[in-house]
Amino acid sequence: DAGITQSPRYKITETGRQVTLMCHQTWSHSYMFWYRQDLGHGLRLIYYSAAADITDKGEVPDGYVVSRSKTENFPLTLESATRSQTSVYFCASSESGGYYGYTFGSGTRLTVV
């Protein structure tokens, strides 16, 4: 399917476990982003990537790890999940220049118990 897809859609995990959220895009967009959305905070940037093998921190990177070995994939890993990481996570992509806006995936709702 064309577009940007996130998996899983829903995930419940326990405190201290490692969990990986997947993001895949089919447009060969150079830029990819991870955001979390929480009530009262809006969308906050966790990490972003300008190209394969290039990643950079956003506003709230602590506790998260990313990698981008291939242009189309940008997985987000919570190394040791905490309750404060319960959130909705959105992946987004854009071509260089972002002239057509940034396109978002459908989101992953993560609950850490």
Added chain:
Amino acid sequence: EDKVVQSPLSLVVHEGDTVTLNCSYEVTNFRSLLWYKQEKKAPTFLFMLTSSGIEKKSGRLSSILDKKELSSILNITATQTGDSAIYLCAVRLDTDKLIFGTGTRLQVFP
């Protein structure tokens, strides 16, 4: 610290009303300002503004940027219940980071 602020946080109107949503920003290396609409799922792109004073329009929605005042407004005329959503303002920096405001929740009642 880069910051995007939206107001009001919440708005309740009746169908047919006109609403104005505000967005102000304080960022380094501004490149453009974007508006998104978010219903139940992912934000969907509405407008991108790069130049001051040029209105962008799509049906009943319009938006304009004021780079001198570091702000933008989104207008919705003749509101409909389908306009109920969270409206997000975001600023794109030279680094291609996109910084979001907290959003305005609009509820339109029949």
